[in-house]
Amino acid sequence: MLESTRRVDTIVLDKTGTVTTGHMGLHSLVLAEGTQRDEALRLVGALEDASEHPIAQAIAKDARAEFGRLPGVDSFANRQGLGVLGVVEGHALIVGRPSLLAGRGMHLPNNLEQARRYAEHAGKTAIAAAWDGQARAIFVVADTLKPTSVMAIARLKTLGLRPVLLTGDSQATAQAVAAQIGIEEIIAEVLPAEKAEVVERLQAEGRVVAMVGDGINDAPALAQADLGLAIGTGTDVAIEASDLTLISGDLRGVADAIRLSRRTLRTIKGNLCWAFAYNVVLVPVAMLGFLNPLFAGAAMAFSSVFVVCNSLRLRRFQALGPDEPAHSSHTVPRIPNPRIVGGRHASQ
Numbered sequence: 001m002l003e004s005t006r007r008v009d010t011i012v013l014d015k016t017g018t019v020t021t022g023h024m025g026l027h028s029l030v031l032a033e034g035t036q037r038d039e040a041l042r043l044v045g046a047l048e049d050a051s052e053h054p055i056a057q058a059i060a061k062d063a064r065a066e067f068g069r070l071p072g073v074d075s076f077a078n079r080q081g082l083g084v085l086g087v088v089e090g091h092a093l094i095v096g097r098p099s100l101l102a103g104r105g106m107h108l109p110n111n112l113e114q115a116r117r118y119a120e121h122a123g124k125t126a127i128a129a130a131w132d133g134q135a136r137a138i139f140v141v142a143d144t145l146k147p148t149s150v151m152a153i154a155r156l157k158t159l160g161l162r163p164v165l166l167t168g169d170s171q172a173t174a175q176a177v178a179a180q181i182g183i184e185e186i187i188a189e190v191l192p193a194e195k196a197e198v199v200e201r202l203q204a205e206g207r208v209v210a211m212v213g214d215g216i217n218d219a220p221a222l223a224q225a226d227l228g229l230a231i232g233t234g235t236d237v238a239i240e241a242s243d244l245t246l247i248s249g250d251l252r253g254v255a256d257a258i259r260l261s262r263r264t265l266r267t268i269k270g271n272l273c274w275a276f277a278y279n280v281v282l283v284p285v286a287m288l289g290f291l292n293p294l295f296a297g298a299a300m301a302f303s304s305v306f307v308v309c310n311s312l313r314l315r316r317f318q319a320l321g322p323d324e325p326a327h328s329s330h331t332v333p334r335i336p337n338p339r340i341v342g343g344r345h346a347s348q
């Protein structure tokens with residue numbers, strides 16, 4: 001796992017909950033002609049209340065705030081990554097991606113189609129709702145960027161990594177978010193089950209891939225990646241499937257984790273190299289009988305002390321400050337507080 005952090009050249013970032021907060025809010029509601037706002041919010045809110053998806057919960061939350069108790073849902077069905085179906089007060093509802101409706105022959109009227117396009121170009125998510133066989137509303141839901149994402153991406157680039165934004169959202173939404181945080185490469189409209197395949201495809205192109213994700217649907221991709229990093233605020237399944245877990249939801253920790261692993265690996269290699277050189281020189285000397293046993297014993301002990309001291313230098317590792325750009329991996333580490341190193345080594 002440590003070895004892979006050195007060769008990693010591509011970092012795939014899940015969008016929702018990883019680059020963004022994942023806390024969705026209902027931004028606006030656009031209605032087809034003849035549809036009442038209250039009816040739309042109540043029926044759709046009731047159906048969405050039965051789903052655990054963050055987008056669905058954002059809509060349900062507004063509906064609950066306005067109407068209190070929402071009607072019950074019959075025949076609820078979830079189409080993963082696409083939307084939900086169910087019957088509310090005798091109306092058969094379909095709520096989700098416009099393609100879910102289109103697949104059932106329900107197309108958006110002009111004003112809803114326009115609202116969808118406008119929302120997606122602004123990086124928001126358009127959820128289409130249909131009932132009684134007709135597309136009737138667009139719910140515009142927006143997620144907010146984590147304030148630290150821009151800095152995190154800049155640091156990953158400084159470490160020589162190519163960031164890729166991976167999302168189930170539309171190309172336009174993904175592009176708007178990517179542009180805000182400085183990512184050029186986007187893989188959008190990916191169904192949850194396809195995320196691992198995307199990682200596999202990048203690997204087949206010869207890239208060594210790190211993946212950062214938070215959700216259940218990221219787990220296969222985290223496991224497939226050469227290095228899987230789970231956001232600590234994410235789901236247990238994602239954490240289980242990853243190699244590293246960041247305690248906070250702060251993406252800047254990804255750059256720190258990669259820097260620390262790279263430095264650890266350099267230290268291990270340095271130690272091996274030293275121990276090897278040492279033996280190559282002293283073993284023949286000892287065999288020829290030129291080495292005083294007392295000196296040989298001391299040398300052996302010194303060798304161990306060196307390896308420990310060299311490894312202790314890792315304790316100097318410090319995460320970057322909030323607005324500090326990443327150093328390249330070859331710069332000399334800063335020494336924030338030599339006292340932590342302790343003992344003889346510090347006084348040298």
Ligand SMILES: [Mg+2]
Nearest residue numbers: 014016017215
């Ligand atoms: Mg996610």
